Amino acid sequence: MTGDMMRGVALIGHGGPECLVWREDLPRPIPMAGEVLIRVAAAxxxxxxxxxxVGWYSKGDNDADDAGWTGAPLRFPRIQGIDICGHVVAVGDGVAPARIGERVLVEPCLTEARGQMRDPAWFLGSECDGGFAEYCAVAARHAYRIDSPLSDIALASFPCSYSTAENMLTRADLRKGETVLITGASGGVGSAAVQLAKARGARIVAVTSASKAQSLRDLGADIVVDRSVPYAEALAANSVDVVVDLVGGPNWSALLDVLRPKGRYSVSGAVGGPIVLLDLRTLYLKDLRFYGCTVLEPGVFANLIALIESGAIKPLVAACFPLRDIAAAQAAFADKAYTGKIVLSVSTDQGDQRDAREL
Known part of the structure; x- marks a missing residue:
């Protein structure tokens, strides 16, 4: 492999795992002015x-014409991977050479990318190449130095899920002593939201399957609700200040019934189904506030870095796979038989598949 090439996984089109192709001839990026080049350790x-x-973001039945985060088509081949932990190995013009050698986490929501300010924001692995390869170039402002004893693999579990969760809590202005209901609480974003809400001093109601109830209690959930039980049976009406929703689906309207008047609802996922039934009378008679959460609020990622460095939150790595085994990793991810995150090792010496207890 020549010095200007790298290994990685290229997405060659919309579809199944067969669209993820291992290559050893991907062009290694060259950092532009204002950028850093990162050797990716884990993603x-x-x-x-x-x-x-799969083109899920498209509103046109997986139409490739609007399948990106911003509603624009993707360009192929694309290197995916929105979570990056790695080390700065080169810098572009205007970036202090002292940054070379820093271990960094990359903010997944990019207001600057490829030499331009972006509005709407771009996202790693969608509008531009991400971390499923040996190297990635990003604007220096989005590469945050991290000082932590945690491994690269552990740190790679944080950026996307935890910043999404922190953004949802920030938008909803969750405060100490309030009660927050978190759907999909055993997943990457949900389990992050449990920890981050606990760090804010909130009372946490976590919705999950019965088999994962204890793991959520161990993270700090005060009440665990079995997702098969209707909300009206598990919780009193008007008993929740904030809902953090990652599920949507057919039971969505019941979430509004348990919200208190002037309650806040934040959403950043729809794994249970994106189309829901809303009774507008519930919305306006209860003076509810709704927040869609994608682009990060200023300060969210910096606050996340501080929480990681202080040890206030911990990584939840369920399993690690070598990057080349990305299809198996995504299959394990789809099974949802775990709490936390699955991570791919890219250029660390921890590339063998291991249970999280070994990390």
């Missing part, structure tokens, strides 16, 4: 990787 697996691959 997390997320719903967004799979959603982007």
């Amino acid at each position: 997390g697996v997320n719903n967004t990787d799979i959603n982007t691959r």
Whole structure:
């Protein structure tokens, strides 16, 4: 392999796992002015990787014409991977050479990319190449130095899920002493939201399957609700200040019934189904506030870095796979038989598949 090439996984089109192709001849990026080049150590697996691959974000029945995060078509081949932990190995013009050698986490929501300010924001692995390869170039402002004893693999579990969760809590202005209901609480974003809400001093109601109830209690959930039980049976009406919803689906309207008047609802996922039934009378008679959460609020990622460095939150790595085994990793991800995140090792010496207890 020549010095200007790298290994990685290329997404060659919308479809199944067969659209993910291992290559050893991908062009290695050259950092532009204002950018850093990162040697990727590890990259997390997320719903967004799979959603982007299959064209789920399209509103036109997986029409490739609007299948990106911004509603624009993707350009192929695309290197996916929105979660990146790695080390700065080169810098572009205007970036201090002292940054070379830093271990960094990359903010997944990019207001600057490829030399331009972006509005709407771009996202790693969708509008531009991400972490499923040995190297990635990003604007220096989005590469945050991290000082932590945690491994690269552990740190790679944080960026997308935890910043999404922190953004949802920030938008909804969750405060100490309030009660928050978190759907899909055993997944990457949900389990992050449990920890982050606990760090804010909130009372947490976590919705999950019965088999994962204890793992959520261990994270700090005060009440665990079996997802098969109707909300009206498990909780009193008007008993929740904030809902953090990652599920949507047919039971969605019941979430509004348990919200208190002037309650806040934030959403950043729809794994149970994107189309829901809303009674507008519930919305306006209860003075509810709704927040769609995609682009990160200013300060969210910096706050996340501080929480990681202080040890206030911990990584939840369910399993690790070598990057080349991305199809198996995504299959394990789809099974949902775990709490936390699945991570791909890229250029660390931890490339063998292991249970999280070994990390």
